[in-house]
């Protein structure tokens with residue numbers, strides 16, 4: 001049977017509607033702060049990854065504006081083709097010092113850092129062992145590699161299950177793969193829990209595997225000045241590859257791979273999104289250097305982030321909401337049913353709170369939740385207003 005593209009798209013989109021999985025982005029009319037105007041309404045914003053409030057920080061904006069004057073608005077080309085602007089190199093040097101690693105290579109996004117790095121370090125002689133709740137960009141990066149990785153072949157372990165990881169590593173050694181890679185989120189992006197990194201590092205060392213940690217949601221949140229999970233657990237030098245994002249706590253956009261000098265050299269030559277895609281505008285690099293200055297010298301934003309995180313979790317728990325054991329600012333409020341979660345999001349918005357319903361395929365079917373993110377930009381009043389709305393909507397929906 002021949003089907004046109006348009007009729008196929010129509011069927012697929014209808015199915016998304018029928019299954020309550022259809023997404024429509026709301027229109028944000030102000031900077032991404034604690035209180036925003038969205039779709040014409042003033043709301044408390046609980047759905048931004050702007051953890052430290054840096055996306056609209058005056059120093060960061062000023063650095064970007066000055067960089068536009070100095071460098072113009074575009075990098076002009078891929079870095080190895082058109083030349084690397086010194087501001088891009090400076091950012092990488094700063095990030096390497098911040099992470100206490102030999103080298104850092106910046107990509108234009110966290111997603112592209114995963115899809116650039118993972119396939120570049122694997123061959124068809126290798127295996128990737130992955131936590132079942134790893135982020136989509138890890139899964140896609142792994143799929144781009146020729147290594148063995150499939151769940152059906154036993155290379156995906158149950159979430160944070162260290163016996164299951166040990167078993168995978170044992171089986172992988174028996175099968176004689178050339179390299180074994182273990183990969184995990186540092187902070188799990190939809191559940192807000194932290195990977196048991198000390199145990200994972202020990203297991204990797206015991207079984208001669210190398211480890212990659214995706215610290216997208218730990219960057220700016222955990223560790224010294226927000227240096228991530230390796231810093232949080234004092235595992236400097238024991239994580240082979242760390243991914244960080246520049247799009248969330250650092251307030252701008254981008255991702256980076258932190259590791260050895262040799263790793264950087266290899267990714268410059270074999271990391272396809274680096275090799276075949278234009279560099280960030282220079283103002284992005286300059287703004288990120290300003291964000292790092294703030295993170296390294298002013299503890300206030302991170303202190304406020306954690307104060308608000310503790311406050312918000314305690315408020316929700318006291319009101320009887322299930323926050324799914326989250327340990328970081330990412331605070332899911334469990335609902336389960338997709339339709340109910342979407343209805344709750346809609347009613348909360350009417351009450352002046354934006355808390356996104358997260359449904360399949362971002363999380364498993366039947367595990368829908370409202371994902372709330374307290375940040376340094378929220379006031380006590382914002383959180384009190386948000387809680388009042390949550391209680392009102394819950395009572396209304398029974």
Ligand SMILES: Cc1ncc(COP(=O)(O)O)c(C=O)c1O
Nearest residue numbers: 109110111135189216245247254
């Ligand atoms: C764990 C994880 N890795 C990578 C990414 C991608 O980062 P970016 O938004 O910088 O592309 C995300 C984004 O949500 C994430 O949660």
